[in-house]
Amino acid sequence: SDVCSSDLFHKDVSTHRDYPENIAEMQRTLEEWLDQEKGQEFLKKCLNWTVTSNSCSTARSQQQDCLLRLLLQTPDVQPGLLKHLLEVLAIISLDEEEMLRSQHSNIPRLILNAARFLNRIEAGEGLVGNCRDILIASSELVQVEVITALPEMLPDGQHPAMALHLREMLDEQTAAGTQAGGAGALTATILDCLTNFTLPKEVVTEVRDGVLARLDRWPQADLPAVLDFLMAVITKDSAREVIQELTMPIKL
Numbered sequence: 001s002d003v004c005s006s007d008l009f010h011k012d013v014s015t016h017r018d019y020p021e022n023i024a025e026m027q028r029t030l031e032e033w034l035d036q037e038k039g040q041e042f043l044k045k046c047l048n049w050t051v052t053s054n055s056c057s058t059a060r061s062q063q064q065d066c067l068l069r070l071l072l073q074t075p076d077v078q079p080g081l082l083k084h085l086l087e088v089l090a091i092i093s094l095d096e097e098e099m100l101r102s103q104h105s106n107i108p109r110l111i112l113n114a115a116r117f118l119n120r121i122e123a124g125e126g127l128v129g130n131c132r133d134i135l136i137a138s139s140e141l142v143q144v145e146v147i148t149a150l151p152e153m154l155p156d157g158q159h160p161a162m163a164l165h166l167r168e169m170l171d172e173q174t175a176a177g178t179q180a181g182g183a184g185a186l187t188a189t190i191l192d193c194l195t196n197f198t199l200p201k202e203v204v205t206e207v208r209d210g211v212l213a214r215l216d217r218w219p220q221a222d223l224p225a226v227l228d229f230l231m232a233v234i235t236k237d238s239a240r241e242v243i244q245e246l247t248m249p250i251k252l
Contacts, residue, residue: 013074013077014075047066068081072115082127083130087130090133090134093108093138112145115153121155127153131154135147147193148192160200162197167194170191170207171210173186191225204233208233208238211230227246
């Protein structure tokens with residue numbers, strides 16, 4: 001679809017003569033389209049780049065953000081739309097086989113890309129719960145996509161709560177990897193995400209100690225990711241303790 005510059009788009013939404021009623025109407029109409037029988041086809045179109053209108057002289061590029069990202073950058077629209085998109089993502093993730101068979105298998109990644117690096121998160125208190133629900137319900141394929149996006153999608157204030165949930169997932173991965181004699185597929189993704197979170201010292205210490213406590217139980221294939229994480233979170237005060245743990249026998 002053709003749009004003018006994103007700045008004018010946001011201005012038009014907030015200065016419309018029917019504001020703020022136009023916000024509710026816009027969101028209601030969008031959700032109706034997304035929830036209809038061919039909603040995924042419509043959703044994919046909304047997640048593709050928009051083309052700058054020929055009559056626009058203020059845009060800096062011939063292509064701009066997708067429609068849904070433009071809306072997510074609009075403060076009045078963002079809270080309800082982001083919540084609904086995450087619900088759509090959760091529903092799609094429930095049937096991975098159908099998703100992979102369809103032509104819309106990249107929709108989860110497109111949704112997450114639209115929600116990353118937003119200028120500001122408005123009323124994001126429930127995002128951790130939404131993301132946690134998706135991770136519980138989805139397959140490893142979708143889990144990797146979601147976890148990779150978390151540092152750029154969640155506001156910093158919600159990183160500690162999400163980190164504790166990821167630590168629980170890490171515990172499950174360790175147990176699964178030990179029982180199967182192989183590596184947990186999510187381990188490297190989870191540890192990389194935790195490294196990129198903004199966390200208070202006590203949460204970092206809690207997660208680090210949990211990783212160290214299972215040092216002799218990590219599958220061999222996971223050890224590079226484990227060591228990378230430990231080296232990333234090590235501090236001057238914790239260096240002696242971490243190095244001491246690392247020099248203890250590791251089953252290779």
